[in-house]
Amino acid sequence: xxxxxxxxxxxxxxxxxxxxxxxxxxxCTHGIAHRLIAEVIDELGIRERTIGVAPxxxxxxxxxxxxxxxxxxxxxxxxxxxxxxxxxxxDRVVFTYQGDGDLASIGMGExxxxxxxxxNITVFFINNAIYGMTSGQMAPTTLPGQKTTSSPxxxxxxxxxxxxxxxxxxxxxxGAGYVVRRxxxxxxxxxxxxxxxxxAFETQLRGLGFAMVELLSTCSTNWGLSPLESLRxxxxxxxPYYPIGDFKVAEALQAIxx
Amino acid sequence: MQTEILIAGFGxxxxxxxxxxxxxxxxxxxxxxxxxxxxxxEMRGGTANxxxxxxxxxxxxxxxLNPRGVIALNLPSLDxxxxxxxxxGVLVVNSxxxxxxxxxxxxxxxxxxxxxxxxSLGNRRLLNMVALxxxxxxxxxxxxxxxxxxxxxxxxxxxxxxLQANLQALDAGASFALSVSxxxx
Amino acid sequence: MAxxxxxxxxxxxxxxxxxxxxxxxxxxxTPQTELLEWMxxxxxxxxxxxxxxxxxxxxxxxxxxxxxxxxxVMTSSSSPGISLMMEGLSYIAGTEVPAVIIDVVRGxxxxxxxxxxxxxxxxxxxxxxxxxxxxIVLAPASVQEAVDLVVLAFDLAEKYRTIVFIMADGNIGQxxxxxxxxxxxxxxxxxxxxAVRGAMGRxxxxxxxxxxxxxxxEVTNYRLLQVWNxxxxxxxxxxxxxxxxxxxxxxxxxxxxxxxxxxxRMARAEGMRVGLLRPITLSPFPHPQIENLIPQVEGxxxxxxxxxxxxxxxxxxxxxxxxxxFYGRLGGMVPFPxxxxxxxxxxxxxxxxxxxxxxxxxxxxxxxxxxxxx
Ligand SMILES: Cc1ncc(C[n+]2csc(CCOP(=O)(O)OP(=O)(O)O)c2C)c(N)n1
Ligand code: SF4
Ligand SMILES: [Mg+2]
Numbered sequence: 001x002x003x004x005x006x007x008x009x010x011x012x013x014x015x016x017x018x019x020x021x022x023x024x025x026x027x028c029t030h031g032i033a034h035r036l037i038a039e040v041i042d043e044l045g046i047r048e049r050t051i052g053v054a055p056x057x058x059x060x061x062x063x064x065x066x067x068x069x070x071x072x073x074x075x076x077x078x079x080x081x082x083x084x085x086x087x088x089x090x091d092r093v094v095f096t097y098q099g100d101g102d103l104a105s106i107g108m109g110e111x112x113x114x115x116x117x118x119x120n121i122t123v124f125f126i127n128n129a130i131y132g133m134t135s136g137q138m139a140p141t142t143l144p145g146q147k148t149t150s151s152p153x154x155x156x157x158x159x160x161x162x163x164x165x166x167x168x169x170x171x172x173x174x175g176a177g178y179v180v181r182r183x184x185x186x187x188x189x190x191x192x193x194x195x196x197x198x199x200a201f202e203t204q205l206r207g208l209g210f211a212m213v214e215l216l217s218t219c220s221t222n223w224g225l226s227p228l229e230s231l232r233x234x235x236x237x238x239x240p241y242y243p244i245g246d247f248k249v250a251e252a253l254q255a256i257x258x
Numbered sequence: 259m260q261t262e263i264l265i266a267g268f269g270x271x272x273x274x275x276x277x278x279x280x281x282x283x284x285x286x287x288x289x290x291x292x293x294x295x296x297x298x299x300e301m302r303g304g305t306a307n308x309x310x311x312x313x314x315x316x317x318x319x320x321x322x323l324n325p326r327g328v329i330a331l332n333l334p335s336l337d338x339x340x341x342x343x344x345x346x347g348v349l350v351v352n353s354x355x356x357x358x359x360x361x362x363x364x365x366x367x368x369x370x371x372x373x374x375x376x377x378s379l380g381n382r383r384l385l386n387m388v389a390l391x392x393x394x395x396x397x398x399x400x401x402x403x404x405x406x407x408x409x410x411x412x413x414x415x416x417x418x419x420x421l422q423a424n425l426q427a428l429d430a431g432a433s434f435a436l437s438v439s440x441x442x443x
Numbered sequence: 444m445a446x447x448x449x450x451x452x453x454x455x456x457x458x459x460x461x462x463x464x465x466x467x468x469x470x471x472x473t474p475q476t477e478l479l480e481w482m483x484x485x486x487x488x489x490x491x492x493x494x495x496x497x498x499x500x501x502x503x504x505x506x507x508x509x510x511x512x513x514x515x516v517m518t519s520s521s522s523p524g525i526s527l528m529m530e531g532l533s534y535i536a537g538t539e540v541p542a543v544i545i546d547v548v549r550g551x552x553x554x555x556x557x558x559x560x561x562x563x564x565x566x567x568x569x570x571x572x573x574x575x576x577x578x579i580v581l582a583p584a585s586v587q588e589a590v591d592l593v594v595l596a597f598d599l600a601e602k603y604r605t606i607v608f609i610m611a612d613g614n615i616g617q618x619x620x621x622x623x624x625x626x627x628x629x630x631x632x633x634x635x636x637x638a639v640r641g642a643m644g645r646x647x648x649x650x651x652x653x654x655x656x657x658x659x660x661e662v663t664n665y666r667l668l669q670v671w672n673x674x675x676x677x678x679x680x681x682x683x684x685x686x687x688x689x690x691x692x693x694x695x696x697x698x699x700x701x702x703x704x705x706x707x708r709m710a711r712a713e714g715m716r717v718g719l720l721r722p723i724t725l726s727p728f729p730h731p732q733i734e735n736l737i738p739q740v741e742g743x744x745x746x747x748x749x750x751x752x753x754x755x756x757x758x759x760x761x762x763x764x765x766x767x768x769f770y771g772r773l774g775g776m777v778p779f780p781x782x783x784x785x786x787x788x789x790x791x792x793x794x795x796x797x798x799x800x801x802x803x804x805x806x807x808x809x810x811x812x813x814x815x816x817x
Contacts, residue, residue: 106498134471150483293619318705323779
């Protein structure tokens, strides 16, 4: 009797990711987001015409990890920089990758106007409710009562205002073609996130305007929790405030099955 | 007269705190002192170091190329700083985490199993105080008593329950250093 | 009050609070973030205003508004953030309201890095926002000096209704030294007669930087210059070391200045007659003090953590009468005293060429040393 052993590859690094080890803290979900985006770029076969725009934040070195062209923006200005690139190179696929401080604080003007103009770019918005890179200050998405190093008694909405729900806010703009929120805290949600990333690129490929996927993310280092506890914290605290859902899906996208 | 001490190791080994204890002791002894850390993202999961300078006059540079005393709590720190110790200076190495001996004849090297001593005292995290005790015993700049008093006086209230263990660790490090012979193992 | 072991960033924050700070606006950026975090902890507890703005553009404009109320107000940042503030600074200067800004300079240009640098010298001392104005710029070299200069900054800002910068760097911000904090001053209860606080029982006041008629803007610019003259005459500050018998003098400010002090001491120990002049006010610049040294010295070595930005001010003061040499480290690199000592030795042994460009000479000497690839 003979047995044949066949070797099957079930998991490997996407073509669009480089072999460079990531500098993110252990358990950080930035890495998952990177991987999903790279997988979709591979699946769409657009690696060679994709240009990424990195933010200032923990993902400042994102350009080291994606095997496609990349630029590095000033803090918050990624949508403006992406606009400049897209206007000169309309047939390229341009995406930004931004944190909550970058997109919703210092870059609020840039993101609103990019969405308002219906700028045909794709935005990945990593909402981890904190400033990761500068070690844990309050972000515009920090939850009420959440302690950070610049809201040491917890975010008091009376003086520090309310967290911003960026997906809901941007979905209101006529220029937006696709605006959704997903989460990275478990396999089911990660699969849903990947589909949304796919649709966000499809939006751009079909010229349907501004697309953004908000990805709820963890920062165990600055939340002061273990990676596992962080995933739980995200599920228990962030999702009630930031519901997962589709806030704007252009009609032409609704037929697409991914 | 100026004495420079560099303490290096992994982030989380208590490198910065050990330097601060020394700085407090120097301040309380009426000396001029500077404490300066390596800072920024290179600290994330990587290595950390700080430099303490103790002097009897206004201190110029807070960083020096060739410190008189070095504590290396891991191998990368040993490799990086052993060649830089000022001739005649003191090098304290956490031998629990390095797999080689001394490479210098012109300095006094103390290889101390600081992690193991700390564990035998009940807490691995005391290794920084064990190593600091060894350095203080060998470097004629501050007495062990001065350093212990600084710890008593400046340990934050919320950490007071660890005071006795930290004092013991300083003692253990000092007596180990005094019990070993001159020059590397 | 007794000395405490204090980190520069926190010492500066607490000094401002004790100087009667009523409002702080800022945005996180390394290596000054501890300053903002200290404010976040302390200011609300004292019932004073703290706000983390959404950007430095917003922070400086919040500061502008708050300064118009006549309150003691401050912001802090590091180089990229200060770049963003330039527009607002110009408005503050044009409106002649006092404001204190701390720049904990880091390596640049661009995002650069977070290491200590002095690369913002031109931007702070000579540059800034649009239009014709001069800020006062104070450069501490130690934690104690940083504390003292923060307190002074508020007094000067109010005395002259001007912008006062503290130009520190990552070393000053991150270093701990024993320092004595000032006693807590009470918050003022009387506000200046230009402050906009509601026209209760008085004529309305308007604070603005608009002078639509160029005649009026000319008058304003002239007045600003008169104030600047008074500042130049009265507010120059510096420290001297070993200058009495010096044949050569090193000039450096802030961290580079104190590193040079170590080098000068080492040179003295080797018998070289070298001294140090450490400018504390970069603006107004100690031109007269350099002028005074000219008959005495045979050469000047300027040491900076940039490509020779202050060098040009020194050359302006020297006007070719004494040869000048330069040594710099760039992009967030910090010199060791040994490097400066080597320069001093060379200068004392070989002298300095009487003409030629010190920066060009340094670039030539420096090229083989610089670590092109690591
Ligand atoms: C003009 C300017 N201001 C401030 C900074 C400092 N800074 C760097 S990253 C960051 C916030 C990053 O937070 P976020 O965008 O949420 O990204 P995360 O690190 O959490 O992924 C700040 C304030 C800067 N680089 N430039
Ligand atoms: S600090 Fe937070 S966001 Fe940044 S890499 Fe670490 S876990 Fe991720
Ligand atoms: Mg964030």
